[in-house]
Amino acid sequence: MHNALGFSDLLRLIDERSAAFRAAIAAAPSLDVQVPTCPEWTLADLAWHIGERRQVWAATVAAGPADARATPDVVPMPEDRDAVVAWLADSTRALLDALAEAGPDRGCWVGWTKSQSPATCGAVARHQVQEIAVHTYDAQLTVGAPQPLPEEVAVDGVDEFLFTCNATTEPWPYEPAVLEYHVTEGLFWALHFSSEGARAERLTAPGEADMVATASAGDLVLTMYDRVGLDVLEIRGDARVLDRLVEWIPG
Structure with a gap:
């Protein structure tokens, strides 16, 4: 955790x-x-x-x-x-x-x-x-x-970005979905998208998701801030979920 x-x-x-x-x-x-x-x-x-x-x-x-x-x-x-x-x-x-x-x-x-x-x-x-x-x-x-971003900065950076920058009460304009992030440091998060917005959750273990993105915490943070391309992520499942998240600009 x-x-x-x-x-x-x-x-x-x-x-x-x-x-x-x-x-x-x-x-x-x-x-x-x-x-x-x-x-x-x-x-x-x-x-x-x-x-x-x-x-x-x-x-x-x-x-x-x-x-x-x-x-x-x-x-x-x-x-x-x-x-x-x-x-x-x-x-x-x-x-x-x-x-x-x-x-x-x-x-x-x-x-x-x-x-x-x-x-x-x-x-x-x-x-x-x-x-x-x-x-x-x-x-x-x-x-x-x-x-590379220092590990303690990067691990906390994934969590901070999800809860501060991704989480919102603005309605998700697509069908409900779950996106999980797994970092090679052994931590897991989920973003739940619905008509009620996007809710971030810390996980103790991988769950069930429409899409899973895996990378080191440092690489993941740099993708979140658009410093490196999404090709550093290992993606499983419906990649459209991440594509929609990248394009989504809540009001």
Whole structure:
């Protein structure tokens, strides 16, 4: 059974993945190079996104329960490479300090209202691990040194994506179906699709499903965020279920 990471683990992983992101930025021959997995962005754009969003999320967490994401005055990104790296570190520290001050159970604006994930600072921290981890992969790929997602990040990332990004109360527009994900680390999940939406479930063992997709947790997370193709998955059953999920955009 999947054991969710503790709050201190989430803060540690945000810090670690952010350091890995900064290392890729520092190693890049130029920040003007295009990011293959975000082709509309250069590395400079990606760095801005990481730093600016961490500042916004720091302010949002600090604001406590609210109806909207905070809109702080963001410290602009400098041009000098060393200064960019320092600015990224400061932005991450602001987020980590805000999360540590708030704690995991305090309410927070999250942006997801129909999923199975709560509107808490703990849920924000959990999602932030995945955002920085995937963008670190983007940066590493851009500089020619992509690294697999750390196993603890990847395993929790499958669970987090299913419960936060896939789960919804929006009606599934096709016939009811069950999609199972099996990861080679020995864990299992199911997505149940119906007129009541999509419901994620953790499994203790494989069940009965219309389709089963198997991969390592790291590869699965990267498919979920459209970083690698679906051909890394071993698929059994009705592949239309996954195709429909990929095309489905709940309102």
